Amino acid sequence: MSPAITQVQQLQLAAGEASEHRPLIITLFSVFVVATLVITVWAGRQTKDAADFYAGGRQFSGFQNGLAVSGDYMSAASFLGIAGAIALFGYDGFLYSIGFLVAWLVALLLVAEPLRNSGRYTMGDVLAYRMRQRPVRTAAGASTIVVSIFYLLAQMAGAGVLVSLLLGITSDGGKIAIVALVGVLMIVYVTIGGMKGTTWVQMVKAVLLIFGTLLITFLVLLKFDFNVSDLLGSAAENSGKGAAFLEPGLKYGLTATSKLDFLSLGIALVLGTAGLPHILIRFYTVPTAKAARKSVNWAIGIIGAFYLMTIALGFGAAALIKPDEIIASNKAGNTAAPLLALHLGGVDSSWGAILLATISAVAFATILAVVAGLTLASSSSFAHDIYANVIKKGQATEKEEVRAARWATVAIGVVSIALGALARDLNVAGLVALAFAVAASANLPTILYSLFWKRFTTQGALWSIYGGLASAVLLVLFSPVVSGKETSMFPDVDFHWFPLENPGLISIPVGFLLGWIGTLLSKEEPDAGKYAELEVRSLTGTGAH
């Protein structure tokens, strides 16, 4: 067992004054940053045309892209958030993770291959294929940017808090500096490396994350002689909650509202993943639909294995660390995984320090890879959907388009640094769930109708995108995520009337219904010729490039 830690050390970690570990953590962070910058510059030299910038030249293999998809998807919220949720709430943390995995089947069965076959660079390519270009491109661009910015904001603010905690920075200026550093790095990755650089950063991150969690999982299981039942038993006992810790209910089952809220969240997770623009554009980086299918299969394997390992991480933390210590370090349990690493190595030993630094560096890499993917998705959509096809009406040259994408990256980067810095003390974790809800309410209905429903019209597409987007955003605005609760973004005011934190239960049906009604009520005839093109191309790959 790990040596009992003294009160003093507990307080040190609690206050985030992990100063003794700081040099090592900073060294590992720096190694990762330098390595990824070298990759970025190398990738930048090979980025010549629009297909290189937006789609990494479409030359990645299914396995490579599967790794990158995993790296794009497994955010710090997955890694640290789920491990922490299990450490504090037991089974409900595990329950939360499952929706993130099952969701990939929607992408596999319905979205990835048709998208790869019929689009070029963005989600808007497929949505606007058979519709009037300008209005649908505008809507697709708006939805892409909204989803990505919400997601980005949550990651940026989270990065500030998390990295400060790991480095033991408590000052406001320090936190802002961290947010700015993350923002500047993501701008550099994307403007210089484009999709190629971003893909490699995500692959490196995925490998680090897998090996990091594998190591910790192995060490946890070793402590319990690979007896999972013993691990669970110790976790239940140490948590102070007994058998209830291994059953659903401690987090989501508290009230009738929280149960409904979890149902709403679960639906948004399962239907949202296949509508996340930063995930969708990854399918353009492979040469064929078959390779896109392979990417999803690899991603399902990698992501599934990862969530299985978070069970060991979360319950391991619950078994080996006092719950008070986890909460003292971070209320949401976000530092449970790094703390677990420290305890496994031995709180006073250099082995413990090395493990802590390694896991911290993995978390840092995780944040950087995800924010780079999000920035790329939003700037691509701005340049390709809005600038090239709406403002320039399809007359922009490739060079102009890529230049616009680079400038958009800088602008989005600067905006998210500013917002991330402003939001550093707000509770913005709910924004990730909002991003999934918007993706499920606005993007997925429109993608599915476009691909599979002959009658679908421009008006239907606009109604489902704007309707799903508006209903999700408005419901969250008037939910406890924003106001009225201690855990709200603005706890001091209260203008909430919608009881659930997750809008999906309402906004997803609204998105699907509006797409249907908008189509039935539209005066225009659907373009049958264009649908024939889209349908044949999406299923056969004819003319895919």
Place this chain on the structure above:
Amino acid sequence: MATDAPPPSKSQPPLPSTEEFVEVQQSAEFGELRRAHRSFAFPLTVAFIAWYLLYVLLSNYAGGFMGTKLFGNINVALVLGLAQFLTTFLIAWWYSRHAATKLDPRAEAIKSRMEGGA
């Protein structure tokens, strides 16, 4: 088409005409491909979403049943959660096998004919 195919050429090959696409779309061969995809993917999607929702609803509203211990500290809730992982892996494998045997050959036949004739 394997992943080791030569990189796509920078100049786009000319796309078949809309008339050709409409003709193919209405052909019996394409109808079979469409049916082979939809009759597999649509019901399976409904099934795995229903199975996931059942799991969520049981977690929400059937705590007693989920807490039933099966062996050691392993209870029904944990087994059902792991079963979600297992079914996800199995469905992915099953779809890929279906696609490789029933979808890819048909898709490739149509594609090569259309691109060859263009």
